[in-house]
Amino acid sequence: MLMSDNHRPMPEGAVLQEESPVFEPSSGRGRRHGTSRSEPFDRWFRYPAGFASDYASLLLQQLQLPTAGLVVDPFTGSGVAGTAARRAGHAFYGVEAHPLIAELAALKLDRTSEDPNGLLATARELTLQVITTRADIDISGEADLTLRSFDPETLAILVSLRDLIREMQAHEWHLHLKWALLATLRDVASVRVGWPYQRPGSQRQPTFADPLTRFLQRIGWMVEDMREFEANYSSSPACRVRQGDSREAMNWSELGHGTAHGCVTSPPYLNNFDYADATRLELYFWGDVTSWSQMCAEVRSDMLTATTQQSSVGAASDARTLLQTYGTVGTEVSEIADRLQKERGNRSRGKEYDRVVPDYFVAIARIMENLSTVLASGAPAVLLVGDSAPYGVYVDTPGLIAKLAKCQGFTLEEDVILRHRGQRWASNATRHNVQLAERLVLLRRD
Numbered sequence: 001m002l003m004s005d006n007h008r009p010m011p012e013g014a015v016l017q018e019e020s021p022v023f024e025p026s027s028g029r030g031r032r033h034g035t036s037r038s039e040p041f042d043r044w045f046r047y048p049a050g051f052a053s054d055y056a057s058l059l060l061q062q063l064q065l066p067t068a069g070l071v072v073d074p075f076t077g078s079g080v081a082g083t084a085a086r087r088a089g090h091a092f093y094g095v096e097a098h099p100l101i102a103e104l105a106a107l108k109l110d111r112t113s114e115d116p117n118g119l120l121a122t123a124r125e126l127t128l129q130v131i132t133t134r135a136d137i138d139i140s141g142e143a144d145l146t147l148r149s150f151d152p153e154t155l156a157i158l159v160s161l162r163d164l165i166r167e168m169q170a171h172e173w174h175l176h177l178k179w180a181l182l183a184t185l186r187d188v189a190s191v192r193v194g195w196p197y198q199r200p201g202s203q204r205q206p207t208f209a210d211p212l213t214r215f216l217q218r219i220g221w222m223v224e225d226m227r228e229f230e231a232n233y234s235s236s237p238a239c240r241v242r243q244g245d246s247r248e249a250m251n252w253s254e255l256g257h258g259t260a261h262g263c264v265t266s267p268p269y270l271n272n273f274d275y276a277d278a279t280r281l282e283l284y285f286w287g288d289v290t291s292w293s294q295m296c297a298e299v300r301s302d303m304l305t306a307t308t309q310q311s312s313v314g315a316a317s318d319a320r321t322l323l324q325t326y327g328t329v330g331t332e333v334s335e336i337a338d339r340l341q342k343e344r345g346n347r348s349r350g351k352e353y354d355r356v357v358p359d360y361f362v363a364i365a366r367i368m369e370n371l372s373t374v375l376a377s378g379a380p381a382v383l384l385v386g387d388s389a390p391y392g393v394y395v396d397t398p399g400l401i402a403k404l405a406k407c408q409g410f411t412l413e414e415d416v417i418l419r420h421r422g423q424r425w426a427s428n429a430t431r432h433n434v435q436l437a438e439r440l441v442l443l444r445r446d
């Protein structure tokens with residue numbers, strides 16, 4: 001086991017960022033978290049799970065991919081790797097399971113031939129209409145979460161604007177208007193709706209008082225970003241996002257074998273973070289879902305299992321069987337699941353981490369298999385992922401992913417600690433004492 005600079009033991013094989021020849025930290029970038037509030041396109045909506053935009057750019061720079069090479073991301077999220085790839089002159093192909101977030105990523109990467117001035121004019125017209133109609137708006141039928149998140153006057157404005165935009169489905173700026181409004185919600189909420197989870201029981205002062213001004217400001221950013229893009233990057237190669245499950249080979253079928261030049265991605269961590277729940281406010285407000293069960297069925301359906309809310313006995317048992325095909329790493333994952341099952345048994349209402357872990361790693365193995373098909377020989381794949389320790393059982397997620405990738409034709413080149421997080425973890429069973437960390441794993445297609 002390596003020791004870090006301040007004498008914290010580190011997971012086997014991992015090195016500190018300072019020691020990495022490829023991902024040197026001298027720029028100071030890469031340590032900020034979450035989607036940028038200021039970067040063009042990424043500022044359109046702050047997805048809680050997002051990469052730091054400048055870090056995605058830094059990674060791409062250091063990978064030294066060929067000019068106009070194709071970058072892929074099997075966990076596209078809001079498309080931050082995509083916007084960085086496009087800025088660097090690369091083509092991009094991403095797959096994202098969350099339908100609403102896939103729509104956002106596709107919108108950011110879409111190239112419209114329309115003049116963005118038309119967007120500004122349409123948005124202004126809409127706000128004028130809202131000023132005259134908001135008094136007649138009935139908000140009583142809104143979802144409970146929506147009703148609790150805004151003061152009634154603000155909500156009447158938001159609902160009035162939403163209803164107008166919803167009627168414009170065929171309009172060329174429909175999705176831009178929709179996303180400027182969705183991104184305004186958390187800005188003007190009067191309860192704690194900071195990421196990741198909404199807490200409608202906890203009041204706060206809205207960050208912005210006037211929803212229409214903020215909506216227009218967001219529209220202004222979109223116009224600015226699209227204009228700047230057209231002026232400087234108009235000849236950049238095609239970028240595309242597909243909504244779906246990265247495990248499914250058909251979601252990669254439009255790329256030829258060995259046609260991608262690199263992958264930059266961040267898979268879900270095994271930390272029980274629920275991507276569907278994190279966007280509940282937007283989903284309920286827009287009317288995409290009206291109940292928790294609908295959200296689970298429709299929003300989570302393509303996602304891999306990374307939370308105990310998603311786990312099931314059947315899937316876990318199938319995954320246990322499949323793990324046997326992955327040799328020693330399969331056994332390692334099964335042993336972790338056994339330990340987690342024992343820990344659950346020691347608790348009166350323990351969480352089913354033991355069912356999440358096998359399913360999660362089998363899903364990752366399938367995705368690595370798809371990546372190995374589309375990536376060219378020698379292409380790099382960079383994964384940003386954290387480890388975890390549910391019930392004190394250490395799960396070296398980045399290390400296990402690297403071992404599974406080896407079964408799919410990848411070689412591990414680097415395993416770098418980007419930042420330490422959370423509690424130091426200690427287990428009596430192994431007497432290891434490891435600080436949880438976010439790590440960057442660099443794999444290379446054989």
Ligand SMILES: C[S@@+](CC[C@H](N)C(=O)[O-])C[C@H]1O[C@@H](n2cnc3c(N)ncnc32)[C@H](O)[C@@H]1O
Nearest residue numbers: 049050051075077078080096097245246303304
């Ligand atoms: C850590 S986030 C990635 C965020 C992204 N890097 C960004 O900048 O926005 C992981 C993403 O993987 C998505 N996801 C989970 N399971 C998936 C699957 N089977 N196929 C495709 N995407 C999936 C989640 O919905 C989530 O948006």
